[in-house]
Every structure is written in C-alpha cells, then in structure tokens.
Amino acid sequence: DTGVSQDPRHKITKRGQNVTFRCDPISEHNRLYWYRQTLGQGPEFLTYFQNEAQLEKSRLLSDRFSAERPKGSFSTLEIQRTEQGDSAMYLCASSLTSGMTYNEQFFGPGTRLTVL
Amino acid sequence: QQQVKQSPQSLIVQKGGISIINCAYENTAFDYFPWYQQFPGKGPALLIAIRPDVSEKKEGRFTISFNKSAKQFSLHIMDSQPGDSATYFCAARVVSGGYNKLIFGAGTRLAVHP
Numbered sequence: 001d002t003g004v005s006q007d008p009r010h011k012i013t014k015r016g017q018n019v020t021f022r023c024d025p026i027s028e029h030n031r032l033y034w035y036r037q038t039l040g041q042g043p044e045f046l047t048y049f050q051n052e053a054q055l056e057k058s059r060l061l062s063d064r065f066s067a068e069r070p071k072g073s074f075s076t077l078e079i080q081r082t083e084q085g086d087s088a089m090y091l092c093a094s095s096l097t098s099g100m101t102y103n104e105q106f107f108g109p110g111t112r113l114t115v116l
Numbered sequence: 117q118q119q120v121k122q123s124p125q126s127l128i129v130q131k132g133g134i135s136i137i138n139c140a141y142e143n144t145a146f147d148y149f150p151w152y153q154q155f156p157g158k159g160p161a162l163l164i165a166i167r168p169d170v171s172e173k174k175e176g177r178f179t180i181s182f183n184k185s186a187k188q189f190s191l192h193i194m195d196s197q198p199g200d201s202a203t204y205f206c207a208a209r210v211v212s213g214g215y216n217k218l219i220f221g222a223g224t225r226l227a228v229h230p
Contacts, residue, residue, distance in 0.1 A: 042222050043218075045219075056215065093159075107159030107160045
C-alpha cells in the first residue's frame with residue numbers, strides 16, 4: 001500500500017499522560033500536514049511541514065503539542081499532559097510540490113485518541 | 117472570513133435520487149474548492165475539485181456547480197446509490213506564506229436508502 005499510513009489507529013489514554021502518533025507520508029511527497037477532526041466536524045488544520053521544516057502552526061496547537069519531521073520523511077505528533085478535550089481523530093495528509101498546480105492532499109486513516 | 121459554511125448537516129435520499137450539498141464562503145482569496153468523501157474509520161478522500169474560473173465540473177455521477185459572484189458552490193450526486201452513503205466535506209484552499217491550507221466545512225452525512 002503506497003498511501004499515507006498512521007500509527008496507531010486508536011489510542012486510549014488517561015488524562016495527564018503523554019501520547020505520540022506517527023505518520024508516514026507517500027514517499028515522494030515533500031509536504032506533510034496534521035489536522036484534528038472532532039465528532040461531527042470537518043478536519044481543522046494544525047501544522048504543516050515542507051520537508052523537515054515546520055512552516056506553520058495553528059493557534060489550535062497549544063504548547064502541549066509538538067510535531068517533528070526528522071529528515072523530511074515520517075512525522076510524529078506528541079501531546080503532553082493530555083486533557084479530555086484532546087479526544088479527537090488526528091489526521092495526517094501529504095502532498096507533492098509541483099509548481100503552481102493544485103496539489104492534492106492525500107489523507108491517512110487517522111489516529112483516534114480517547115482521553116479518559 | 118476563513119470559514120466555509122456547509123449545509124445540510126445530514127441528508128437522506130432514496131436510491132436513484134439526486135443528492136445536493138451546498139457550501140458558501142466569504143474569503144475571495146480561496147483559489148481551489150475540493151470535495152472530500154469520508155467513510156467511517158477512514159480518512160477523507162478527494163472526490164472532485166473545481167477552480168473558481170470554472171462554473172461546473174462533472175465526473176461521472178458527481179458534479180460541482182460554482183457561483184463565483186454568490187461565493188457558493190455545491191455538489192450534486194446523480195443516481196445516488198447506497199454505496200454513496202458517507203460524510204461529505206467541502207473545502208476551500210488558501211495560499212499563505214507559499215503553502216496551501218485547506219479550510220473544511222462541517223460535513224454532511226449522506227444516507228442513501230435502497
């Protein structure tokens with residue numbers, strides 16, 4: 001399967017614990033996005049990487065959230081001291097830079113986080 | 117200004133009928149309008165997309181109608197099938213700082229009854 005993959009698919013944690021999610025983009029894609037999707041809502045942009053550089057962070061991304069993309073390949077999203085309000089689906093997407101074309105973002109299956 | 121408003125929230129259509137989902141926006145900087153389809157437990161998948169210089173785009177049973185002056189666009193699913201039952205999101209792209217960001221509507225849950 002050459003699509004975007006995410007791991008784990010589901011995570012249940014207790015409030016206050018730290019969690020880390022991984023995203024493996026489509027191999028030649030240099031752009032990587034993280035989104036959060038809560039029940040009954042559309043995905044909301046969290047952050048964006050071009051290669052290994054994190055170029056934009058949403059105001060939704062509090063200090064407890066950190067994302068990395070070492071070597072411009074896979075990415076990790078860590079949430080420290082989780083809160084119940086962090087419960088959501090975390091989606092990763094990747095795209096290919098190609099001049100001014102309308103670069104389609106390909107989404108992974110998401111990681112569903114439940115904070116008890 | 118960054119919002120995309122989507123309606124209805126849910127939609128029930130009989131098999132063979134037409135499903136219509138509407139979206140509206142304010143930001144004239146949006147330059148690309150994709151529709152995503154999402155099945156339970158899956159990530160969104162691009163269904164069809166349109167640029168603002170085109171008034172209509174059709175791919176199979178799926179058609180986007182775009183009204184630039186009204187800042188509205190809609191998805192029409194002709195001959196709706198039970199397999200079309202999913203959540204549909206409209207989105208709009210804005211280019212900021214050299215990269216593109218998608219702003220999503222809240223979604224429409226479509227149920228097609230046999």
